[in-house]
Amino acid sequence: MHQLQPQPEVTTSLQFNTGLTSEQSEKTASVQRLQWTDLKTEVQQVDWLILHFNQWFSHLNVVLVRGDFEPEYFPSIDQAPARIQFAHGFFNSALHEISHWSIAGEKRRLLSDLGYWYAPDGRTAEQQTLFEQVEVKPQAIEWLFSNAFGRKFQVSLDNLTGDGGNGTTFKDNVYAQVQRYLAGESKLPRDAKHLIECICACIRSGKTLQSDEFRREMLD
Structure with missing residues (x-):
């Protein structure tokens, strides 16, 4: 049976606090110290996911961010990283948006919302x-x-x-x-x-x- 093999060396430490406010740096450091099993709330789990996703995919110039409204993907502009914005801080929304991004090829990642067609709620x-x-x-x-x-x-x-x-x-x-x-x-x-x-x-x-x-x- 085929298995999805983990990489032997995956670090969970981060070294990208430059430019953060002292409050943001303190929050980042506190998340870094937490193991997944120690997280008690969805907010903590979302913080953990954002921090680690942004580390694991920093080489692709993309960041995962909370959104106040509906989810949306914003391509990279003027060297700024692309943004995978998920809805209302929900963990499941973050995973859903990441899954769409992971499927999109390089060309789609240059397009707003990954160039996907979408019909709103109320579809036939x-x-x-x-x-x-x-x-x-x-x-x-x-x-x-x-x-x-x-x-x-x-x-x-x-x-x-x-x-x-x-x-x-x-x-x-x-x-x-x-x-x-x-x-x-x-x-x-x-x-x-x-x-x-x-x-x-x-x-x-x-x-x-x-x-x-x-x-x-x-x-x-």
């Missing part, structure tokens, strides 16, 4: 089918991220006021895609694989994700 059945086709891989990757963190994953049909159906087929497809990634039948995107490796190294003592950790009934 036909529009919802198209939405779900685009969302299978990102949500499969988000499930991998969530399990690596030991968090519950829930699929999102994102169509509360439209014709979203019961989601059974979509859940089947997300589950099948996760199994294809774990079996090596589908190639996991480079940056998704790197993030999973880093999470597993920091949180799971290097233990890789296994296919039996993912069961179809977990999505119901």
Whole structure:
């Protein structure tokens, strides 16, 4: 069985406090000292994720940031890093936006919102089918991220006021895609694989994700 192998050397220390205020530096230092198992609130977990993601992907000139409103991706401009902005400080929103970013190729990462088409809540059945086709891989990757963190994953049909159906087929497809990634039948995107490796190294003592950790009934 194919496994997602962690990198043997993943450091969790950071050396990029230059330019931070004393208050920000103190907050960063306090997060650095915390182990994942010591985090008691979602706010602390989000702080941890932001700090470590921005370290692990600093070589790609991208940062993960909280947003007050809806999620959005902003490409790099004038040497400033690209921004993956997630909604309202929610941990699950951060993982979802990272999953979309991890799938996007270099050309899409030059476009606002990664150049994705999006129809708002209230989609017709036909529009919802198209939405779900685009969302299978990102949500499969988000499930991998969530399990690596030991968090519950829930699929999102994102169509509360439209014709979203019961989601059974979509859940089947997300589950099948996760199994294809774990079996090596589908190639996991480079940056998704790197993030999973880093999470597993920091949180799971290097233990890789296994296919039996993912069961179809977990999505119901």
